[in-house]
Amino acid sequence: DIQMTQSPSSLSASVRDRVSITCRASQSISSFLNWYQQKPGKAPKLLIYAASSLQSGVPSRFSGSGSGTDFTLTISSLQPEDFATYYCQQSYSTPSTFGQGTNLEIK
């Protein structure tokens, strides 16, 4: 199985900060990388697919980049509703696998 490793595991930031979360795959996954946001008690929500494509309805302050093994999710200006846990997912091969999550907290 392909292992997905996110860093950092937790992150403290302030409203209007620019933050980045990285995700590394244990082997090349081309651009088959997706990002999700999960708030407590809720199902995850798709933000970015195919490494850099913005899901419909997601604010443009979210962006994704990378290919191969290294990927980044960037939030350009944090808003209060962005404090949540973020997961990456590889959809290159079965079984699909997720990163361990990054908990984004208010500083």
Next chain:
Amino acid sequence: QLQLRESGPGLVKPSETLSLTCTISGDSISSYDYYWGWIRQPPGKGLEWIGSISYTGSTYYKSSLQSRVTISVDTSKTLFSLDLISVTAADTAIYYCARLVDTSMGRVDYWGQGTLVTVSS
């Protein structure tokens, strides 16, 4: 607007079978563009892909669960199901049903609200 809803027992005894159903509304289950899957999340932990199924019935499972899991689809009733046999406490989790785009392990664009299943005697 597509909606997915999980249903099934919230408590299962060890060694017994966990059975969940996902009912789809607002769209057809019969499309080559989508697969239908199950993902779980132990309380306070990360996400684990269990497996998926096409509307024609082709199945794909996580290898470590393959001996215990069955996913099936009923296109006439617009639902798909998960059976997990011989459960242990390690199977305690929130179980989500999901729509996967394009491939059996594709991105999830729609999720159910999740249902907590506790394995305990």
